[in-house]
Amino acid sequence: MTKHVYLDSAATTLVSKEVVEAMTQSLSEVYGNPSSTHHFGRIAKGQLEDSRRNVAAAIGAKPNQICFTSCGTESNNMVLRKSVEQLGVERILTTAIEHPSVYQTLKELSQKIEVVYLPICPKGSVLVDQLEQILKSSPKKALVSVMHANNEIGTLNDIEAICNIAHKNGAIVHSDMVQTVGHLVIDVATLGIDFIVASAHKFHGPKGIGFLYSKQSNAVGAYISGGSQERGMRSGTEGLASIVGLSVAIQNATRHIHEDLKYVDELRHFMAKKLTEKIPNIEIITPLDKSLYTVLSVGFPTTMSNDMLPFQLDMKGVACSSGSACSSGANKGSHVLEAINYPKDRKVIRFSFSKYNTKEEIEYAVNQIESLYIEMHQKMPQ
Numbered sequence: 001m002t003k004h005v006y007l008d009s010a011a012t013t014l015v016s017k018e019v020v021e022a023m024t025q026s027l028s029e030v031y032g033n034p035s036s037t038h039h040f041g042r043i044a045k046g047q048l049e050d051s052r053r054n055v056a057a058a059i060g061a062k063p064n065q066i067c068f069t070s071c072g073t074e075s076n077n078m079v080l081r082k083s084v085e086q087l088g089v090e091r092i093l094t095t096a097i098e099h100p101s102v103y104q105t106l107k108e109l110s111q112k113i114e115v116v117y118l119p120i121c122p123k124g125s126v127l128v129d130q131l132e133q134i135l136k137s138s139p140k141k142a143l144v145s146v147m148h149a150n151n152e153i154g155t156l157n158d159i160e161a162i163c164n165i166a167h168k169n170g171a172i173v174h175s176d177m178v179q180t181v182g183h184l185v186i187d188v189a190t191l192g193i194d195f196i197v198a199s200a201h202k203f204h205g206p207k208g209i210g211f212l213y214s215k216q217s218n219a220v221g222a223y224i225s226g227g228s229q230e231r232g233m234r235s236g237t238e239g240l241a242s243i244v245g246l247s248v249a250i251q252n253a254t255r256h257i258h259e260d261l262k263y264v265d266e267l268r269h270f271m272a273k274k275l276t277e278k279i280p281n282i283e284i285i286t287p288l289d290k291s292l293y294t295v296l297s298v299g300f301p302t303t304m305s306n307d308m309l310p311f312q313l314d315m316k317g318v319a320c321s322s323g324s325a326c327s328s329g330a331n332k333g334s335h336v337l338e339a340i341n342y343p344k345d346r347k348v349i350r351f352s353f354s355k356y357n358t359k360e361e362i363e364y365a366v367n368q369i370e371s372l373y374i375e376m377h378q379k380m381p382q
C-alpha cells in the first residue's frame with residue numbers, strides 16, 4: 001500500500017487535537033445564541049468574547065479591533081470593497097502576485113478606481129524604495145495592499161517599511177497575512193498597520209473561519225447587514241465553535257512559534273538540499289534565506305515537466321500543489337509565476353510543511369521523487 005505524505009500545508013493544515021477537543025466542547029455544551037440575553041446566551045457570549053480576547057492578544061491587538069469572518073477571502077473582499085465604498089479610497093497600490101481574493105477583487109474594482117501594480121524584484125518582493133515616489137505621484141486617497149508572504153513561492157514583504165512610507169504619505173495599509181499569522185510573530189501595534197487578514201485553517205484551525213483586524217474598531221462599516229453582530233460589520237449569528245477553534249489554534253501557534261519555525265525551516269532546507277543532490281537541473285525558486293519557512297517552490301527539469309506531474313507525485317504518495325491550490329482544477333497558469341517571468345517550460349511544484357511533518361517523511365518524499373525521475377528517464381528515447 002502506498003504511504004501518503006502531506007506536503008501541502010500552505011493549502012490547508014491538519015486540524016490539531018486540541019482544536020477538535022475545544023470545538024467539540026463548544027458544539028455540544030455551548031449552544032446558546034451569543035445575542036440572547038438569557039443564561040445560555042450569556043455563556044455563549046462569554047465564550048465568544050474570551051476567544052476574541054485570545055485572538056487579539058496573539059497579534060498585539062485590542063479585542064474590539066477583531067472582526068470574525070468566514071475566511072481570508074471574505075476578509076480581503078471586505079477591506080478592499082469597503083475601503084472604496086466607505087473610506088473614499090480612489091487609488092489602490094498592490095502587486096501582481098497577490099492571492100486571487102485580492103487580485104481578482106482589484107481587477108473588478110479597477111473599473112471604478114485606479115489600481116497601480118508596484119514594481120517587484122525577480123523573486124516577487126515589493127521594491128520599497130520606489131513606493132514613496134509612486135504615492136507622491138497622485139493626490140488621490142490611497143490604500144496600499146501588499147501580502148505579507150506569497151502563498152505560491154513564499155516571498156516575504158517588509159510590511160513595517162511599507163507601513164512607514166505609506167503612513168508618511170497619507171495612505172492606509174492592508175496586508176493579506178493569511179500565510180503568516182500563526183507562523184511569524186505579528187504585532188499590529190508595532191507595525192501601526194490599518195488592516196490585516198488571517199484564516200484559521202492555515203495554522204491548524206478549522207476551515208471556514210477567519211478574521212479581519214482593523215485599527216479603527218469598525219472602520220469599514222457594514223459589509224453584511226442584518227442583526228449588527230461583529231460591531232455591525234458582519235451580521236449573522238456567529239459560528240461559535242469555529243471561533244473557539246480559531247482561538248485555540250492561534251494560541252497554540254504563537255506559544256511555540258520560535259521552536260516550530262526552527263524545526264520546520266530545517267525540514268525545508270533538508271528537502272531543498274536532497275532534491276538538489278538527487279534531481280539534476282532542479283531549481284529552488286523560493287529564496288531560502290528570505291522567505292516564509294513553510295514554503296518550498298521548486299521548478300522541475302524540463303525533462304520531468306508535464307501537466308501530469310502533480311498527479312504522478314500523488315500516485316507516488318507525495319501530496320503537494322502545482323503553483324497555488326486555490327486555482328488548481330481551473331487549469332489556469334499561475335499569475336505569480338508569470339509576474340516573476342518564470343520560464344513556462346518548467347513545471348513548478350509547491351511543497352509546504354508544518355510542525356507535524358517529520359524528517360522521515362521528507363526522506364520518503366525525496367526518494368519517491370527520485371524514483372519518478374528515474375522511471376521518467378528510463379522511458380525517454382535515448
Ligand SMILES: Cc1ncc(COP(=O)(O)O)c(C=O)c1O
Nearest residue numbers: 071072073099151176178179199
Ligand atoms: C495568501 C492567501 N490569501 C488568502 C487566502 C484565502 O484564504 P481562505 O482559504 O481562508 O479563503 C489564501 C488561501 O490559500 C492565501 O494563501
